[in-house]
Amino acid sequence: MRSVALALIVLAGSAPAHALPNMIRLGYANCVSCHVAPQGGGLLNAYGRGIDEAQSRRGGEYAAGSNALLNDLTLGGRIDQDFRAVASLQLSHAAGGPYKGVDRVRFFYRNVTNIGAGFRVSAVVNGEHEPSLRKSLAYDPVARPGSVIVTSALVQYRPKEGIELAAGQDALPTGLNIPDQTTFIKSRNRLGYYDAPVQAKAFLWGKRWSAVSFVFAPGTEEFQAVREKGGGVLAEYDLLGKGTTVVGVTTLHGSDRLGRRAVGGAYTRLGFGSFGILAEHDFTRRRMHDGTQPDQSASYLQVFYYPREWAAVSGIAEQVGVQAPYSENLRAYKGELSLRFTSNLTIGFRAGVQHDVRTGNKTPIASAQLTLKSVN
Amino acid sequence: MKISKIHLLSARQALLAASIVFLCAPARAENSAAVRVAEGGIKFSVGTNISAVSVHGGSNAMTATVTLHHQSGQIRLENLRAAVAPESFTTGMSLRDHHMRKKIFALEDSTMPPLEFKSDNVICPHTPSGQETVCAVSGELALRGVRRPHSFSLKVRNEGKAYRISAESVLSLTAFGIERPCQLGVCVSDDVKLKLDFRANESVELRAGAVR
Secondary structure (H helix, E strand, C coil), X not given: CHHHHHHHHHHHCCCCCCCCHHHHHHCCCCHXXXXXXXXXXXXXXXXXXXXXXXXXXXXXXXXXCCCHHHHHCCCCCCEEEEEEEEEEEEEEECCCCCEEEEEEEEEEEEEEEEEECCEEEEEEEEEECCCCCCCCECCECCCCCCCEEXXXXXXXXXXXXXXXXXXXXXXXXXXXXXXXXXXXXXXXXXXXXXXCXXXXXXXXXXXXXXXXXXXXXXXXXXCHHHCCEEEXXXXXXXXXXXXXXXXXXXXXXXXXXXXXXXXXXXXXXXXXXXXXXXXXXEEEEEEECCCCCCCEEEEEEEEEEEEECCEEEEEEEEEEEECCCCCXXXXXXXXXXXXXXXXXXXXXXXXXXXXXXXXXXXXXXEEEEEEEECCC | CEEEEEEEEECCCCCCHHHHHHHHHHHCCCCCXXXXXXXXXXXXXXXXXXXXXXXXXXXXXXXXXXXXXXXXXXXXXXXXXXXXXXXXXXXXXXXXXXXXXXXHHCCCCCCCCCXXXXXXXXXXXXXXXXXXXXXXXXXXXXXXXXXXXXXXXXXXXXXXXXXXXXXXXXXXXXXXXXXXXXXXXXXECCEEEEEEEEEEEECHHHHCCCCC
């Protein structure tokens, strides 16, 4: 029961600093349109900031460089940066137990410095008083991070439009790239909030396709036993060429002192104007050195609807199943509401239930989140 | 030769819907006439200097009139007039819609002349039921008050009592004296693809000879 409650706290967590794959509804097939980094997440480029403002309740034109304080810190436009604060309240309830509340406040500083000749360096520094840990498992233990951590530190080189090379510490490329790092398809595949291995990756993209290949080595936050190294490939294609029908596949191989894993997945992002569908299914084959084989399947489905450009509602269903001896069969159903009042202020709500199919336990969850950020 | 005159005013008609609709009519019978447009729309797409960014939009509001002549194995369209109000075009993002209207459609005094197409004389072949035919419609397109020769390539599939029709063409902004719009470093291409897709149903009134 305790583990269920803990899982729910993790489930209720959220990650506020990532790309929005639901922009597929407007024909933005990938992240590079609006984000500095082709992987998405992190800072927005100028066009992305314009879209960010346009998609808010306030709306209107984005005026680059309108923040005098930040302008003074840009070194003549070489530096893009922002500050972000996220406050959240999460409630969970184990069957027969009391409701538990977790307050969490996080601060982010994000910086991209253009060196010139296509080179830039970037970093994301996080500060928090309460970590958002993914569930620690016997075959995948999780270390508690410090209160100040660097989740991304990269050197990036873009020789021309459509090609980018990056090296450093960062989250691994992932298929659907949803912002919530606590979903099963992410948290159960080492794509949680603190998973930032050292890596080198190459992005290639064109009008209707994109691909990334990567190799990785341990980062700074793992336990010694799970300091993993490996590599992978991700590729996706816009079926109809309108930026609204993307299908992709992803694969990853990794090994550490506990064993090996191979992940294969398929995903799709579909946009239909004011609504859309995001779906992904992954299979993880594990061969542990102790002889166990806790293979895993994880699925995610989201249907979202924008009644207004600044308001999104979505229904989410997900599942994860793990084979013996660590048998699990969990399902979660959630509803979300996100209100973007300005490019500086977003409020989100989430409510749902997680169902442990093996035990029959159904546990409600709820969370509210306030996000503030500066815009330069 | 028999002549049918048709007036269509529908919020769901697409830019060249009427023309194609009437092209199909002779396939039904020599002395019957027309079809009415339904479930249609005009869409556009345009690329940008950023490969991953393109802009898509459309309109479901159009008005059109045409005079249809039935001839053996062919139909002839006369005085086709179609128009779409610029305000009806949307891209899914209100600010982008505002930019589009301001930079594409609006004159200096902020008025927005309609997007118009006219064709005086077009002949298309008969379309047997269950088959598709291709036809070209040439005429004159007016954008922001500037008129230029323009043509559409049509595909018409006869589905029996209805027709599935699509039409495509490419519009050059500079040909109409319009500078390529740019926003925060993203500039749209000069060539804008237009596409019509709609379903056309036979008009009972016209088939009965109510409009001749």
